[in-house]
Amino acid sequence: MTDLLSPDKTQEALRAAHLYYMQDLTMEAIAHELGTSRSSVSRLLKSARDTGLVDIQIKSPLDQATVVGEAVQHRFGVVAHVVPVPDQAGDVDRLDRVALSAARTLTPYVDSNMVIGVAWGSTLSAISRHLVPKATHNSLIVQLNGAANTRTTGIEYASEILRRFGHAYGAVIQQFPVPAFFDDPATKRALWRERSTRRVLELHERMDLVVFGVGARGALVPSHVYSGAYLEESDQASLEHDRVVGDVATVFFREDGSSVDIALNQRGSGPDLATIRRVPRRVCVVAGTAKVAAVRGTLAAGLVTDLIIDEGTARALLAS
Template sequence: MYYLQDLTMNAIARELRTSRSTVSRLLSLARDTGLVEIQVNNPAHRAPYLEHEIRRRFGVEAHVVPVSDLISDSEALDRVAIQAARTIGPLVDSNAIIGVAWGSTLSAVSQHLSRRITHDSTIVQLNGAGNTQTTGIAYASEILRRFGHAYGARVEQFPVPAFFDHADTKTAMWAERSVQRILGLQQRMTMAIFGVGSTNSGIPSHVYSGGYLDDADLRALDAEGVVGDVATMFFRSDGSHQDLQINQRSTGPDLELLLRVPRRICIVSGETKISGLRGALAAGLPTDLILDEATARWLVQEV
């Protein structure tokens, strides 16, 4: 009545024999739950052009979020996170297995998810979160809990470190049946949602700022030409990653496995992540990309 028939709230209240305040509350609820989505087509901004160029050059579905250059990195991240949450919601179906990474970007997205009830769906953690200072369970589980609550899905945590000290330890752990159950879920994922980690972003990626990598690790990454990571799996600017030693110790999904997931949603905020984003695109990791307008401009200009 309100959006399609252009009735006023007073007219709707009379017809439904209720109060105007109830109609207002229901309209707000419709937006909050994702039943109604608002799209503004502003001819003044360049988002449609940038989306077309990114789609043409990289073969991904792009969603560019108009963000002023005058706002802070944290404000820009929050606006991208709001758009990402609204974009992801309609894509989530029943009987889905959705892999979710942890990190600053996904934490922000998880706080803006709208309710969309599904049936027999599962949220599975993509990579471990423990390090020498913390188990990481509280941090990662809160992100997963929000996703599970939003979509009425089961949540499967992955209680292992982000990185093992030795590759042999990972090999042994991966043979355990309890771990294989989580790995089996990851192998059947229908969707993966992740950000791109970077050492020099305006808002430091949690894997770099949270004590997960020591000085020796950071020097090794620099020596091997690493530009970023997805779910603690690292890659170079050309997308290569198979021979990186740190990936042998990481608990993130093998990037070849990730490439087999039908829908892979990458969320990026901040042009300082451009090198990591270009590496992720070179590796073919995203099928869908949600990013701010400034980063989109850099991405198009630097190709």
């Protein structure tokens, strides 16, 4: 993530960007006009892009990613942002490329006076490292689900993701310091009646934007909930029995989008799917064909308004 520029550097970056993108001057000509070096101009232009002063969009009816995106949008009724990634790319590189595109796509969605829900996990961690700073006021970032398990509080992992989001957008952060999964559903019901917990749950009800990845049991880049000691063997067997294909913020669902009678959801701390569906803008970020079944479930559940996905996975989704 790139820090905000100082006012003087912002002015320099703006002037360089205007000369380069609006007046078609070469970097050598800009360097001469600004009395600096070509390498300094290059750094100014990069800063202008990284901090959101310049927003570059590629729109072409011949672009394959655009064609695939339009097909996804037509079939599933969501706004699709398809990220071109070579088929031979490794899964870690694929995730990082999608995360970078997602971070830049999010920028215009974020505004002042918003409550923004953020899940934790491998995908959101990757996105948080690429966020483009955008100054807002009276905005709040709220954690969607608890992160504690029997081995760790999860606070350090989740709070770092929240911190990056809060820093990028100048927003206050609200953690949710509860277990990812309770041992007993009765304990969860009791804690959910506490005023301190109710305050966070009420923020979930007021969210204007929610950003999440999709957990999948067979993903090659393991979803954190499946690789971070959150699930016992009995939990895994329960998910298998209930035909679960994935989760959003540790709320599990089947490929048809249903979540009724999935036992583990009674103990989970994430917002129920109805709460997510009420959020005006719901941004789902996915990388990797191993998540196709989980993405289908997410779409079938009506959880997504905006889907950011790599091209190979989008094609596999359309073919499934």
